Amino acid sequence: MTTASTTARRTSVGIGQIAVSKDTSEVLVAYGLGSCVGVSAYDPVAHICGLAHILLPESNNSASATREPAWYAAAGITNLLRELTALGAIPGRLVVKLAGGAAVLGEANASKFRIGERNAEVIIELLRQRNIRPCATSLGGSKGRTVELHVVSGKTFVRTAASPATEL
C-alpha cells in the first residue's frame, strides 16, 4: 500500500498552515515541500494526527511572526502541539516524522540561504527541547517532496516528482 485510498478526503495543508484530525476518512497533505519542512505527528493511542507545513527557521521581523500559524518553526511547533493536545493527544506519545528541507534552487543558491538545512536543524532542536525525537526523517537533498499523513493508519508517505509514494 503506497497511495491514499480513492475514497479518502484529502486536506491540503498549505504553506505556514497546520491541520489536525481524528477523522479516519481524511488524509492530510503538504504538497511540494521545497525548503519547507513538513512535521507529521501521530498519537497512536488517541488516533489523532497533525501536520504542520513550516516555511522558515526563525523570524527576523516580529510583526510578521503572527502571519500564519506555522510560518516560523517555533510558532509552528508550539501551535501544532497545542492543537493536537486540544483534540486529546498526549505529546509524550506522539510519533513524529519530518520531511523536506531540500535545496531545490540548486546548491549555489542553497549555500547562500541555507533555509532548508536550517529549517531542519531548528525544528529538531525545538522538538528536542520538548523531549520529542523524530522517529523517521526524509530531509535535505535537492528534490521537492509531497507528504501525506493518513489519519486512518497514522502512516506518513513521502513522494517526489521522480519517485512514487513510500512510507516514511
Add this chain to the structure above:
Amino acid sequence: MSTTTSRVAETLGEVATDGALRAERGLSGLVGEEIKIHVPQIRVGTNVDACDAVGGPDVIVFGAYLGITGDITGHVMLLFPQQRALECVDLMCGQPAGTSTEPDEFASSAIGELANIVGSAFVNALADRAGLILHPSPPTVVNDMAIALVESVYAAILAQGGEVVMIDTVFSDEKGTTAGLLIVAPDADAFAKIAELAA
C-alpha cells in the same frame, strides 16, 4: 494591500509590460517566428493559488531561477508546465513539435536560455525604469513540483523580510498559447527603493 504595496505592484506591472516587449523581440529573433508575451495579472503576496497558472501545486514544471544583484537585490523565477516547456524547446531549436519528449539536459539548457532572455529582459527593464545598475545571475534550471519551487523562493525572500510579487505571463505563438509565471521578489531594501520610484 497597502498603498505602498499597490504602488510597487503597479510599477512592477509597467516594468513587466516593458520587459515583455523586450523579451518578445529577443525570443522572436531567436526562433525566427513571432512570439507575443502579455502580462494579464500582477499579484502581491504568497497566494495559495500561485501555481494555478501552471496547472496546480503538484504539477511538474520547469523552473528557472535568476538572482538579481547590483544596486538592489532580488529574485526572479520563471515557471513553465513541463509539456509546454518541451514544446518551447522544439520551437527554439527549429525542430518539429513533439521532438523533445524528455526533461533531459538539452531541454534544461534550452529552458535556461529562454529564462535568460525573459528574465534578463525584465531585469533590464527594471534597471532602466529605476536608473539602477542590476545584474541577473545565470539561470539555474530545475524540473520539479511547481509549489516546491514557488515556496523555496517565498522562503528566500521572506527570510529577508521582503514581499513577493507574482506576474502571470502568457506566451503565444502561431500554434497556441502557454501560461508561465514570473515571480519577482525584491528584498526589503529593493522594495523600499521601488516604492520611492513609484511615489
